[in-house]
Amino acid sequence: MFCAFCGSQVKDGDRFCKDCGASLQGPGNAFQSPVSAVQSVSGNSRSPRRSGAGAGKNPYRDQIAHLRLELKEARIHLKEVNNQISGTRSNYFELDSFVQRGIARRVGRMIEGAQLFGPYQRRKQLQDQIRQLEMELLQLERAQEQWRLQKQ
Incomplete structure:
Protein backbone atom coordinates (compact mmCIF):
# COMPACT_ATOMS: atom_id res chain seq x y z
CA MET A 1 0.00 0.00 0.00
CA SER A 51 1.26 18.97 12.65
CA GLY A 52 4.17 21.24 11.82
CA ALA A 53 6.68 18.43 11.28
CA GLY A 54 10.11 20.00 11.14
CA ALA A 55 8.89 23.18 12.82
CA GLY A 56 9.40 21.78 16.33
CA LYS A 57 5.76 20.86 16.93
CA ASN A 58 4.77 17.41 18.12
CA PRO A 59 4.14 15.26 15.00
CA TYR A 60 2.29 12.61 17.03
CA ARG A 61 -0.25 14.81 18.83
CA ASP A 62 -3.01 14.68 16.19
CA GLN A 63 -2.60 10.95 15.62
CA ILE A 64 -2.78 10.20 19.33
CA ALA A 65 -5.83 12.42 19.78
CA HIS A 66 -7.56 10.70 16.85
CA LEU A 67 -6.85 7.22 18.25
CA ARG A 68 -8.12 8.25 21.68
CA LEU A 69 -11.40 9.40 20.12
CA GLU A 70 -11.71 6.11 18.24
CA LEU A 71 -11.10 4.24 21.50
CA LYS A 72 -13.82 6.22 23.29
CA GLU A 73 -16.27 5.53 20.49
CA ALA A 74 -15.49 1.79 20.45
CA ARG A 75 -15.86 1.59 24.24
CA ILE A 76 -19.24 3.33 24.06
CA HIS A 77 -20.40 0.83 21.41
CA LEU A 78 -19.15 -2.01 23.61
CA LYS A 79 -21.20 -0.69 26.55
CA GLU A 80 -24.29 -0.54 24.33
CA VAL A 81 -23.79 -4.14 23.19
CA ASN A 82 -23.20 -5.30 26.78
CA ASN A 83 -26.43 -3.55 27.84
CA GLN A 84 -28.29 -5.26 25.01
CA ILE A 85 -26.92 -8.65 26.08
CA SER A 86 -27.81 -7.99 29.73
CA GLY A 87 -31.35 -6.95 28.81
CA THR A 88 -31.93 -10.05 26.70
CA ARG A 89 -30.51 -12.33 29.38
CA SER A 90 -32.60 -10.74 32.14
CA ASN A 91 -35.77 -11.10 30.07
CA TYR A 92 -35.16 -14.81 29.65
CA PHE A 93 -34.14 -15.18 33.28
CA GLU A 94 -37.53 -13.74 34.33
CA LEU A 95 -39.30 -16.01 31.86
CA ASP A 96 -37.45 -19.06 33.24
CA SER A 97 -38.99 -18.57 36.65
CA PHE A 98 -42.49 -18.98 35.19
CA VAL A 99 -41.76 -21.89 32.87
CA GLN A 100 -41.61 -25.35 34.35
CA ARG A 101 -38.68 -27.59 33.62
CA GLY A 102 -38.78 -29.53 30.43
CA ILE A 103 -39.07 -28.88 26.76
CA ALA A 104 -40.49 -25.35 27.05
CA ARG A 105 -37.48 -24.23 29.08
CA ARG A 106 -35.05 -25.81 26.60
CA VAL A 107 -36.80 -24.11 23.69
CA GLY A 108 -36.60 -20.80 25.55
CA ARG A 109 -32.87 -21.29 26.09
CA MET A 110 -32.39 -22.05 22.38
CA ILE A 111 -34.26 -18.89 21.40
CA GLU A 112 -32.20 -16.88 23.88
CA GLY A 113 -28.99 -18.34 22.44
CA ALA A 114 -30.09 -17.47 18.91
CA GLN A 115 -30.92 -13.89 19.89
CA LEU A 116 -27.60 -13.47 21.69
CA PHE A 117 -25.42 -14.91 18.93
CA GLY A 118 -25.17 -11.63 16.97
CA PRO A 119 -24.50 -9.42 19.99
CA TYR A 120 -21.83 -11.85 21.26
CA GLN A 121 -20.14 -11.72 17.86
CA ARG A 122 -20.29 -7.92 17.84
CA ARG A 123 -18.90 -7.76 21.38
CA LYS A 124 -15.94 -9.95 20.37
CA GLN A 125 -15.25 -7.70 17.35
CA LEU A 126 -15.38 -4.58 19.48
CA GLN A 127 -13.07 -6.10 22.10
CA ASP A 128 -10.57 -7.01 19.37
CA GLN A 129 -10.85 -3.52 17.85
CA ILE A 130 -10.26 -1.89 21.24
CA ARG A 131 -7.24 -4.10 21.86
CA GLN A 132 -5.79 -3.17 18.44
CA LEU A 133 -6.42 0.55 18.98
CA GLU A 134 -4.78 0.40 22.41
CA MET A 135 -1.70 -1.27 20.91
CA GLU A 136 -1.49 1.40 18.18
CA LEU A 137 -1.89 4.13 20.78
CA LEU A 138 0.86 2.61 22.91
CA GLN A 139 3.19 2.48 19.90
CA LEU A 140 2.47 6.12 19.05
CA GLU A 141 3.00 7.21 22.65
CA ARG A 142 6.34 5.38 22.72
CA ALA A 143 7.37 7.02 19.45
CA GLN A 144 6.28 10.39 20.85
CA GLU A 145 8.38 9.84 23.95
CA GLN A 146 11.41 8.94 21.82
CA TRP A 147 10.81 12.06 19.73
CA ARG A 148 10.70 14.19 22.90
CA LEU A 149 13.93 12.65 24.19
CA GLN A 150 15.67 13.26 20.85
CA LYS A 151 14.41 16.82 20.79
CA GLN A 152 15.96 17.61 24.20
Missing part, protein backbone atom coordinates in the same frame (compact mmCIF):
# COMPACT_ATOMS: atom_id res chain seq x y z
CA PHE A 2 1.09 3.57 -0.65
CA CYS A 3 0.05 6.87 0.91
CA ALA A 4 -2.02 9.03 -1.43
CA PHE A 5 -0.55 12.21 0.04
CA CYS A 6 3.21 11.63 -0.09
CA GLY A 7 3.52 8.37 -2.05
CA SER A 8 5.51 6.52 0.62
CA GLN A 9 4.96 2.83 1.25
CA VAL A 10 2.74 1.93 4.24
CA LYS A 11 1.78 -1.39 5.81
CA ASP A 12 -1.70 -2.86 5.44
CA GLY A 13 -3.77 -1.92 8.47
CA ASP A 14 -1.83 1.28 9.24
CA ARG A 15 -4.13 4.15 10.16
CA PHE A 16 -1.61 6.92 9.52
CA CYS A 17 1.31 7.42 7.16
CA LYS A 18 4.62 7.10 9.00
CA ASP A 19 6.22 9.81 6.81
CA CYS A 20 3.66 12.60 6.51
CA GLY A 21 1.15 11.68 9.26
CA ALA A 22 -1.86 11.70 6.93
CA SER A 23 -4.85 9.54 7.81
CA LEU A 24 -5.04 6.43 5.62
CA GLN A 25 -8.58 5.48 6.62
CA GLY A 26 -10.57 7.67 4.25
CA PRO A 27 -11.54 6.47 0.77
CA GLY A 28 -8.72 7.07 -1.69
CA ASN A 29 -6.13 7.82 0.99
CA ALA A 30 -4.11 4.66 0.23
CA PHE A 31 -3.40 2.89 -3.07
CA GLN A 32 -2.12 -0.52 -4.11
CA SER A 33 0.50 0.76 -6.55
CA PRO A 34 2.93 3.69 -6.27
CA VAL A 35 1.87 5.01 -9.70
CA SER A 36 -1.69 5.61 -8.48
CA ALA A 37 -0.42 7.29 -5.35
CA VAL A 38 1.89 9.64 -7.27
CA GLN A 39 -0.88 10.57 -9.70
CA SER A 40 -3.19 11.20 -6.78
CA VAL A 41 -0.61 13.41 -5.07
CA SER A 42 -0.17 15.59 -8.13
CA GLY A 43 -3.92 15.97 -8.63
CA ASN A 44 -4.83 16.08 -4.95
CA SER A 45 -5.80 19.49 -3.57
CA ARG A 46 -5.85 18.20 0.00
CA SER A 47 -2.66 18.45 1.97
CA PRO A 48 -1.76 16.12 4.82
CA ARG A 49 -2.03 17.24 8.40
CA ARG A 50 1.64 17.43 9.20
Whole structure:
Protein backbone atom coordinates (compact mmCIF):
# COMPACT_ATOMS: atom_id res chain seq x y z
CA MET A 1 0.00 0.00 0.00
CA PHE A 2 1.09 3.57 -0.65
CA CYS A 3 0.05 6.87 0.91
CA ALA A 4 -2.02 9.03 -1.43
CA PHE A 5 -0.55 12.21 0.04
CA CYS A 6 3.21 11.63 -0.09
CA GLY A 7 3.52 8.37 -2.05
CA SER A 8 5.51 6.52 0.62
CA GLN A 9 4.96 2.83 1.25
CA VAL A 10 2.74 1.93 4.24
CA LYS A 11 1.78 -1.39 5.81
CA ASP A 12 -1.70 -2.86 5.44
CA GLY A 13 -3.77 -1.92 8.47
CA ASP A 14 -1.83 1.28 9.24
CA ARG A 15 -4.13 4.15 10.16
CA PHE A 16 -1.61 6.92 9.52
CA CYS A 17 1.31 7.42 7.16
CA LYS A 18 4.62 7.10 9.00
CA ASP A 19 6.22 9.81 6.81
CA CYS A 20 3.66 12.60 6.51
CA GLY A 21 1.15 11.68 9.26
CA ALA A 22 -1.86 11.70 6.93
CA SER A 23 -4.85 9.54 7.81
CA LEU A 24 -5.04 6.43 5.62
CA GLN A 25 -8.58 5.48 6.62
CA GLY A 26 -10.57 7.67 4.25
CA PRO A 27 -11.54 6.47 0.77
CA GLY A 28 -8.72 7.07 -1.69
CA ASN A 29 -6.13 7.82 0.99
CA ALA A 30 -4.11 4.66 0.23
CA PHE A 31 -3.40 2.89 -3.07
CA GLN A 32 -2.12 -0.52 -4.11
CA SER A 33 0.50 0.76 -6.55
CA PRO A 34 2.93 3.69 -6.27
CA VAL A 35 1.87 5.01 -9.70
CA SER A 36 -1.69 5.61 -8.48
CA ALA A 37 -0.42 7.29 -5.35
CA VAL A 38 1.89 9.64 -7.27
CA GLN A 39 -0.88 10.57 -9.70
CA SER A 40 -3.19 11.20 -6.78
CA VAL A 41 -0.61 13.41 -5.07
CA SER A 42 -0.17 15.59 -8.13
CA GLY A 43 -3.92 15.97 -8.63
CA ASN A 44 -4.83 16.08 -4.95
CA SER A 45 -5.80 19.49 -3.57
CA ARG A 46 -5.85 18.20 0.00
CA SER A 47 -2.66 18.45 1.97
CA PRO A 48 -1.76 16.12 4.82
CA ARG A 49 -2.03 17.24 8.40
CA ARG A 50 1.64 17.43 9.20
CA SER A 51 1.26 18.97 12.65
CA GLY A 52 4.17 21.24 11.82
CA ALA A 53 6.68 18.43 11.28
CA GLY A 54 10.11 20.00 11.14
CA ALA A 55 8.89 23.18 12.82
CA GLY A 56 9.40 21.78 16.33
CA LYS A 57 5.76 20.86 16.93
CA ASN A 58 4.77 17.41 18.12
CA PRO A 59 4.14 15.26 15.00
CA TYR A 60 2.29 12.61 17.03
CA ARG A 61 -0.25 14.81 18.83
CA ASP A 62 -3.01 14.68 16.19
CA GLN A 63 -2.60 10.95 15.62
CA ILE A 64 -2.78 10.20 19.33
CA ALA A 65 -5.83 12.42 19.78
CA HIS A 66 -7.56 10.70 16.85
CA LEU A 67 -6.85 7.22 18.25
CA ARG A 68 -8.12 8.25 21.68
CA LEU A 69 -11.40 9.40 20.12
CA GLU A 70 -11.71 6.11 18.24
CA LEU A 71 -11.10 4.24 21.50
CA LYS A 72 -13.82 6.22 23.29
CA GLU A 73 -16.27 5.53 20.49
CA ALA A 74 -15.49 1.79 20.45
CA ARG A 75 -15.86 1.59 24.24
CA ILE A 76 -19.24 3.33 24.06
CA HIS A 77 -20.40 0.83 21.41
CA LEU A 78 -19.15 -2.01 23.61
CA LYS A 79 -21.20 -0.69 26.55
CA GLU A 80 -24.29 -0.54 24.33
CA VAL A 81 -23.79 -4.14 23.19
CA ASN A 82 -23.20 -5.30 26.78
CA ASN A 83 -26.43 -3.55 27.84
CA GLN A 84 -28.29 -5.26 25.01
CA ILE A 85 -26.92 -8.65 26.08
CA SER A 86 -27.81 -7.99 29.73
CA GLY A 87 -31.35 -6.95 28.81
CA THR A 88 -31.93 -10.05 26.70
CA ARG A 89 -30.51 -12.33 29.38
CA SER A 90 -32.60 -10.74 32.14
CA ASN A 91 -35.77 -11.10 30.07
CA TYR A 92 -35.16 -14.81 29.65
CA PHE A 93 -34.14 -15.18 33.28
CA GLU A 94 -37.53 -13.74 34.33
CA LEU A 95 -39.30 -16.01 31.86
CA ASP A 96 -37.45 -19.06 33.24
CA SER A 97 -38.99 -18.57 36.65
CA PHE A 98 -42.49 -18.98 35.19
CA VAL A 99 -41.76 -21.89 32.87
CA GLN A 100 -41.61 -25.35 34.35
CA ARG A 101 -38.68 -27.59 33.62
CA GLY A 102 -38.78 -29.53 30.43
CA ILE A 103 -39.07 -28.88 26.76
CA ALA A 104 -40.49 -25.35 27.05
CA ARG A 105 -37.48 -24.23 29.08
CA ARG A 106 -35.05 -25.81 26.60
CA VAL A 107 -36.80 -24.11 23.69
CA GLY A 108 -36.60 -20.80 25.55
CA ARG A 109 -32.87 -21.29 26.09
CA MET A 110 -32.39 -22.05 22.38
CA ILE A 111 -34.26 -18.89 21.40
CA GLU A 112 -32.20 -16.88 23.88
CA GLY A 113 -28.99 -18.34 22.44
CA ALA A 114 -30.09 -17.47 18.91
CA GLN A 115 -30.92 -13.89 19.89
CA LEU A 116 -27.60 -13.47 21.69
CA PHE A 117 -25.42 -14.91 18.93
CA GLY A 118 -25.17 -11.63 16.97
CA PRO A 119 -24.50 -9.42 19.99
CA TYR A 120 -21.83 -11.85 21.26
CA GLN A 121 -20.14 -11.72 17.86
CA ARG A 122 -20.29 -7.92 17.84
CA ARG A 123 -18.90 -7.76 21.38
CA LYS A 124 -15.94 -9.95 20.37
CA GLN A 125 -15.25 -7.70 17.35
CA LEU A 126 -15.38 -4.58 19.48
CA GLN A 127 -13.07 -6.10 22.10
CA ASP A 128 -10.57 -7.01 19.37
CA GLN A 129 -10.85 -3.52 17.85
CA ILE A 130 -10.26 -1.89 21.24
CA ARG A 131 -7.24 -4.10 21.86
CA GLN A 132 -5.79 -3.17 18.44
CA LEU A 133 -6.42 0.55 18.98
CA GLU A 134 -4.78 0.40 22.41
CA MET A 135 -1.70 -1.27 20.91
CA GLU A 136 -1.49 1.40 18.18
CA LEU A 137 -1.89 4.13 20.78
CA LEU A 138 0.86 2.61 22.91
CA GLN A 139 3.19 2.48 19.90
CA LEU A 140 2.47 6.12 19.05
CA GLU A 141 3.00 7.21 22.65
CA ARG A 142 6.34 5.38 22.72
CA ALA A 143 7.37 7.02 19.45
CA GLN A 144 6.28 10.39 20.85
CA GLU A 145 8.38 9.84 23.95
CA GLN A 146 11.41 8.94 21.82
CA TRP A 147 10.81 12.06 19.73
CA ARG A 148 10.70 14.19 22.90
CA LEU A 149 13.93 12.65 24.19
CA GLN A 150 15.67 13.26 20.85
CA LYS A 151 14.41 16.82 20.79
CA GLN A 152 15.96 17.61 24.20
